[in-house]
Amino acid sequence: METELREAGLRVTRQRLAVLETLKDRTDALSAQDVWAEFRQRGETIGLSTVYRALESLQEAGLLDSFDRDGEQAYRFCSTSHHHHLVCLSCNEVEELQAEIVEEWVGRVSAAHDFQVTAHRADIYGRCANCKE
Amino acid sequence: METELREAGLRVTRQRLAVLETLKDRTDALSAQDVWAEFRQRGETIGLSTVYRALESLQEAGLLDSFDRDGEQAYRFCSTSHHHHLVCLSCNEVEELQAEIVEEWVGRVSAAHDFQVTAHRADIYGRCANCKE
DNA sequence: GTTGTTGCAAAGAATTTGCAACATA
DNA sequence: TATGTTGCAAATTCTTTGCAACAAC
Numbered sequence: 001m002e003t004e005l006r007e008a009g010l011r012v013t014r015q016r017l018a019v020l021e022t023l024k025d026r027t028d029a030l031s032a033q034d035v036w037a038e039f040r041q042r043g044e045t046i047g048l049s050t051v052y053r054a055l056e057s058l059q060e061a062g063l064l065d066s067f068d069r070d071g072e073q074a075y076r077f078c079s080t081s082h083h084h085h086l087v088c089l090s091c092n093e094v095e096e097l098q099a100e101i102v103e104e105w106v107g108r109v110s111a112a113h114d115f116q117v118t119a120h121r122a123d124i125y126g127r128c129a130n131c132k133e
Numbered sequence: 134m135e136t137e138l139r140e141a142g143l144r145v146t147r148q149r150l151a152v153l154e155t156l157k158d159r160t161d162a163l164s165a166q167d168v169w170a171e172f173r174q175r176g177e178t179i180g181l182s183t184v185y186r187a188l189e190s191l192q193e194a195g196l197l198d199s200f201d202r203d204g205e206q207a208y209r210f211c212s213t214s215h216h217h218h219l220v221c222l223s224c225n226e227v228e229e230l231q232a233e234i235v236e237e238w239v240g241r242v243s244a245a246h247d248f249q250v251t252a253h254r255a256d257i258y259g260r261c262a263n264c265k266e
Numbered sequence: 267g268t269t270g271t272t273g274c275a276a277a278g279a280a281t282t283t284g285c286a287a288c289a290t291a
Numbered sequence: 292t293a294t295g296t297t298g299c300a301a302a303t304t305c306t307t308t309g310c311a312a313c314a315a316c
Contacts, residue, residue: 011270011315033305047273052306054271068201071281072305086248095246101238106257109230114262115219122255124239129247144290144295166280180298185281187296204306205280 008061015046019054020063020077028092029067029074067094067123084122090131097124141194148179152187153196153210161225162200162207200227200256217255223264230257 001020002012010016022038023030030038036051055075058064065078067087076094084102086095102122110117126132134153135145143149155171156163163171165185172179188208191197198211200220209227217235219228235255243250259265 050272105234116265117259120257124253126250132249183297
């Protein structure tokens, strides 16, 4: 955990570690406000803006994925390898997906359109096995 | 244009038509603020909140696609059939893509994970042929 | 010791809401 | 006429910023 921070050129601070620790064990995505609420609840005191800054830097470092959730940004701990997502809109669980097919598609499209690809996303939304009644 | 509104159960108002008209002829995505600025520039007077409400209702009606652009929502006129996007981050042009492969992938994933799919997105971002130097 | 980080309060920006006037059907 | 829609201003909500105190290296 600390190693990853150092490799990303980020200092190892109590606050960043706390944010990472909070997200590390869960599979659902949390917003900055969510994370901050968790801290308050536990009695940990961390500034809200610090949470915003931590999430941003951790995402840039590739340790977190981010999702748009109706006007706010939500974050989830993620693996370093490229992947796509299966997102449950009910419980916010996010499962990572590997998809060679999608990569091939992206390659084909970019070539056909003379397009310089900098990123792509392929996410599936709905209700997970637990949430669909 | 008016027919589509009626079919969606929306009243045909000067404001909604103006919003549609503005987006209809362009291939880039505009935010509510952008659309409103266009109106001001042309001397058309429409309330900003009306623009927000119009864009939302038109999107729900399936006439517009929406994209997240760094904290704000951007909209683009779109075809009724399902499609994906090739988005230029430089000029905001959005090209629609058909991709049977992606549909197959979604079907396979949902089956394998016992997941009830309600939506999916597959978008490619980068610089279009015109914008890459 | 340097320099990146934090925390707070204030500022910013996008978006939503209440409600009376109004337009559409 | 009945009901959806508009416009305005105020209120919300998420997020960012300035800056002095502080912690990491």
